Amino acid sequence: MEKLKVAVLGLGTVGSGVPLILKEHQEKISLVTGVEIVVEQALVRDEAEKVDLAKHYDIQLTTDYQEILSNPEIQVVVELIGQIEPAKTYIIQALESGKHVVTANKDLLALHGKELVETANKHQRDLYYEAAVAGGIPILRTIANSLAADNITCVRGILNGTTNYMLTKMANEGWSYEQALDEAQALGFAESDPTNDVDGIDAAYKVAILTQFAFGMSIDLADIDKKGIRGMSSDDIQMAQQLGYIVKLLGSSKKTNGSVSAEVGPVLVPADHPLASVQNEMNAVYVQSSGVRESMYYGPGAGAKPTATSVVSDIITVAKNIRLGISGHMFNSYASETVLTKDEDIESKYYFSVNVEDKVGQFLKLTQIITEAGASIDQLIQQKSDGKQARIVAITHLMTKAQMAEVAKQINRVSEFELVASYQVWTD
Numbered sequence: 001m002e003k004l005k006v007a008v009l010g011l012g013t014v015g016s017g018v019p020l021i022l023k024e025h026q027e028k029i030s031l032v033t034g035v036e037i038v039v040e041q042a043l044v045r046d047e048a049e050k051v052d053l054a055k056h057y058d059i060q061l062t063t064d065y066q067e068i069l070s071n072p073e074i075q076v077v078v079e080l081i082g083q084i085e086p087a088k089t090y091i092i093q094a095l096e097s098g099k100h101v102v103t104a105n106k107d108l109l110a111l112h113g114k115e116l117v118e119t120a121n122k123h124q125r126d127l128y129y130e131a132a133v134a135g136g137i138p139i140l141r142t143i144a145n146s147l148a149a150d151n152i153t154c155v156r157g158i159l160n161g162t163t164n165y166m167l168t169k170m171a172n173e174g175w176s177y178e179q180a181l182d183e184a185q186a187l188g189f190a191e192s193d194p195t196n197d198v199d200g201i202d203a204a205y206k207v208a209i210l211t212q213f214a215f216g217m218s219i220d221l222a223d224i225d226k227k228g229i230r231g232m233s234s235d236d237i238q239m240a241q242q243l244g245y246i247v248k249l250l251g252s253s254k255k256t257n258g259s260v261s262a263e264v265g266p267v268l269v270p271a272d273h274p275l276a277s278v279q280n281e282m283n284a285v286y287v288q289s290s291g292v293r294e295s296m297y298y299g300p301g302a303g304a305k306p307t308a309t310s311v312v313s314d315i316i317t318v319a320k321n322i323r324l325g326i327s328g329h330m331f332n333s334y335a336s337e338t339v340l341t342k343d344e345d346i347e348s349k350y351y352f353s354v355n356v357e358d359k360v361g362q363f364l365k366l367t368q369i370i371t372e373a374g375a376s377i378d379q380l381i382q383q384k385s386d387g388k389q390a391r392i393v394a395i396t397h398l399m400t401k402a403q404m405a406e407v408a409k410q411i412n413r414v415s416e417f418e419l420v421a422s423y424q425v426w427t428d
């Protein structure tokens with residue numbers, strides 16, 4: 001059988017899973033593609049470290065990328081180094097050298113996707129990156145292919161396993177934020193610098209890619225409002241539960257009258273909503289559209305095998321395209337002018353909690369602030385008081401993001417008020 005020779009850049013968690021999946025499912029993959037896909041070469045930083053792995057899968061190791069670029073037998077480069085450089089240069093050089101590219105690099109796709117797609121287009125090469133969003137969940141292919149006939153209105157998802165694990169433990173076990181982070185780090189879910197996860201940056205990368213697929217719009221990372229879970233109080237999580245909600249860090253992208261709003265932030269999801277049942281490090285993407293109406297895609301967002309399986313499915317697509325002579329079509333060809341929704345037009349209900357000095361008239365003062373912003377309250381609860389400090393929790397009716405920003409600004413102006421949390425409440 002004819003061979004399709006592949007080079008893997010980076011034999012780390014995902015990179016070392018690729019030859020494993022190719023070997024485990026070799027027979028099926030050959031039947032589907034009509035070729036035998038083999039990892040011929042791998043770029044590593046330290047050959048000695050990967051020598052056993054290379055021997056096991058009969059892979060030639062190199063520390064010199066030029067060896068891969070100049071090898072005419074390599075048709076596909078699989079970039080699994082991560083981050084921006086040298087990954088970006090390597091991908092561009094591979095495409096320019098006539099090689100197809102598969103990657104799982106969400107950071108790179110979110111920040112430089114347009115340039116990479118243009119380069120692939122120019123050289124009529126394939127560029128696939130299914131694993132960049134939600135690891136093992138085939139969400140990009142589903143949006144690009146299966147939902148192509150549908151009009152998607154909103155995509156919301158649990159896109160970061162680390163923070164979902166932390167929030168699950170805070171809700172179910174009553175752990176503090178610090179306890180949950182320590183445990184996530186001990187289990188290897190969170191890195192020693194957890195910034196990308198807990199500040200919502202990792203989820204924002206995925207939101208940028210999802211926005212491109214769902215709405216054809218290229219949104220800048222700076223235009224995605226990012227609110228993470230750093231320092232979140234378990235009191236708010238418990239309070240939300242008493243009110244019938246589960247707090248989830250959601251990445252969302254919504255289309256309203258031709259414009260799009262994208263954000264990452266904690267959201268109070270009704271306890272009976274399918275997203276509320278997504279526990280621990282699992283991911284899920286919930287799509288609302290006019291045809292199918294509601295669909296949810298659930299699975300592992302990370303891990304060597306799930307992610308490598310997704311990467312190999314991209315290699316299989318490339319192999320099929322080569323065989324059919326249709327290489328060079330874009331992974332997602334939907335493109336539309338990028339128009340951002342104004343904060344005055346983004347509506348949601350909000351949950352917020354405020355620590356106040358415990359004295360008469362505080363409820364009234366808070367109500368006045370909300371009324372003056374043109375908004376109104378659905379529920380107002382005094383949570384606890386130690387005689388000096390009380391905690392007031394409110395859930396508003398529908399209001400705009402601009403109004404909520406004004407309410408937050410005015411609360412912060414009152415010296416005896418401290419705004420602890422302000423989260424969106426799920427609205428359809």
Ligand SMILES: NC(=O)c1ccc[n+]([C@@H]2O[C@H](COP(=O)([O-])OP(=O)(O)OC[C@H]3O[C@@H](n4cnc5c(N)ncnc54)[C@H](OP(=O)(O)O)[C@@H]3O)[C@@H](O)[C@H]2O)c1
Nearest residue numbers: 010011012013014043044045080081082104105302303307
């Ligand atoms: N892990 C997941 O579950 C997951 C899920 C979805 C997407 N992804 C994405 O998949 C990609 C790979 O992630 P990973 O978790 O596999 O990362 P990883 O475990 O850190 O592996 C990266 C590998 O690349 C190597 N490397 C780094 N720079 C290199 C260079 N200049 N030349 C050659 N090798 C180099 C590293 O070598 P050293 O060991 O010498 O540093 C390491 O072996 C990232 O883009 C990530 O965002 C990962």
